[in-house]
Amino acid sequence: xxxxxxxxxxxxxxxxxxxxxxxxxxxxxxxxxxxxxxxxxxxxxxxxxxxxxxxxxxxxxxxxxxxxxxxxxxxxxxxxxxxxxxxxxxxxxxxxxxxxxxxxxxxxxxxxxxxxxxxxxxxxxxxxxx
Amino acid sequence: xxxxxxxxxxxxxxxxxxxxxxxxxxxxxxxxxxxxxxxxxxxxxxxxxxxxxxxxxxxxxxxxxxxxxxxxxxxxxxxxxxxxxxxxxxxxxxxxxxxxxxxxxxxxxxxxxxxxxxxxxxxxxxxxxx
DNA sequence: AAGCTATTTGCAAATAATTCGCATTTTCTT
DNA sequence: AAGAAAATGCGAATTATTTGCAAATAGCTT
Numbered sequence: 001x002x003x004x005x006x007x008x009x010x011x012x013x014x015x016x017x018x019x020x021x022x023x024x025x026x027x028x029x030x031x032x033x034x035x036x037x038x039x040x041x042x043x044x045x046x047x048x049x050x051x052x053x054x055x056x057x058x059x060x061x062x063x064x065x066x067x068x069x070x071x072x073x074x075x076x077x078x079x080x081x082x083x084x085x086x087x088x089x090x091x092x093x094x095x096x097x098x099x100x101x102x103x104x105x106x107x108x109x110x111x112x113x114x115x116x117x118x119x120x121x122x123x124x125x126x127x128x129x130x
Numbered sequence: 131x132x133x134x135x136x137x138x139x140x141x142x143x144x145x146x147x148x149x150x151x152x153x154x155x156x157x158x159x160x161x162x163x164x165x166x167x168x169x170x171x172x173x174x175x176x177x178x179x180x181x182x183x184x185x186x187x188x189x190x191x192x193x194x195x196x197x198x199x200x201x202x203x204x205x206x207x208x209x210x211x212x213x214x215x216x217x218x219x220x221x222x223x224x225x226x227x228x229x230x231x232x233x234x235x236x237x238x239x240x241x242x243x244x245x246x247x248x249x250x251x252x253x254x255x256x257x258x259x260x
Numbered sequence: 261a262a263g264c265t266a267t268t269t270g271c272a273a274a275t276a277a278t279t280c281g282c283a284t285t286t287t288c289t290t
Numbered sequence: 291a292a293g294a295a296a297a298t299g300c301g302a303a304t305t306a307t308t309t310g311c312a313a314a315t316a317g318c319t320t
Contacts, residue, residue: 009316010269027307042270047307049268063193067278068306081235084244094238098228102250105211108224110255114214117249120232125240139287140298157278172299177278179297197307198277 010034010041014049018059018073024080024089026068062089062119081120085127092120140164140171144179148189148203154210154219156198192219192249211250215257222250 017033018025025033031046050071053059062070062080065087072080072089077099079092095118102113147163148155155163161176180201183189192200192210195217202210202219207229209222225248232243 045269092235095231095234101225104225105222105250112253112258113250114252119247120235120243122244123242128242175298
């Protein structure tokens with residue numbers, strides 16, 4: 001095996017891609033981002049691996065923005081802002097997620113809370129100037 | 131026109147349906163709920179009117195749960211709990227949505243925040259007993 | 261390195277939720 | 291009652307996502 005170890009797994013490329021961006025990409029966005037490095041990757045592979053990462057807790061889903069699911073490799077609870085103009089998603093690590101309400105929710109409903117998601121929506125600075 | 135004014139609009143039936151339930155239904159759930167009263171309603175009409183109500187601010191969308199969009203006729207900001215076991219959605223009117231963070235978000239990003247959504251996910255009391 | 265098994269992938273077809281076009285019906289305005 | 295505008299039903303189209311399956315790849319065992 002003298003040739004360069006070009007053949008790592010595509011799976012890792014997908015995870016790295018997610019970890020290197022702050023764009024909270026969709027499956028198709030990941031697919032597009034990987035085109036340079038892996039022109040032969042399949043969209044199905046991206047979907048499959050995103051589903052796997054999610055079930056493994058390696059990434060989290062932000063739910064869907066305009067009909068398409070968006071992902072985040074940062075699994076720590078943090079606040080998001082979603083622009084209804086351009087569909088961009090931005091982190092707000094400065095803001096404290098209201099985790100203290102979690103126990104209240106559990107007490108109110110007798111449920112078991114696994115995650116907390118706080119999202120602001122509106123227009124980003126760019127989209128405000130139309 | 132002596133016969134009873136049976137022919138109000140289906141549009142209103144859809145809105146009333148949403149207002150009378152706490153199930154945060156999807157389009158198809160609304161369609162099913164209306165079958166008794168309006169067996170001749172079309173699913174497309176439900177979709178069309180939900181979109182209209184949303185754009186008018188008469189209802190809000192909770193985003194999608196397991197791939198299907200869910201709606202709420204209560205447009206006041208309030209906290210939700212979503213069960214990942216049975217996909218039920220429950221209000222938590224007792225909990226205070228962190229609206230105070232809204233201004234912080236705007237300051238951080240220079241954005242304009244229009245809405246705030248806080249959602250807890252986990253297992254409801256029924257689903258905890260498997 | 262060869263052989264064997266399990267996993268991953270690409271492709272194309274299938275699925276599922278939602279939207280759209282258009283003809284018909286209903287409502288509104290006069 | 292007549293005509294214009296809006297709402298609806300139906301079926302087809304669209305779009306995101308999933309799946310079946312055969313080929314490719316990676317891991318083991320010798």
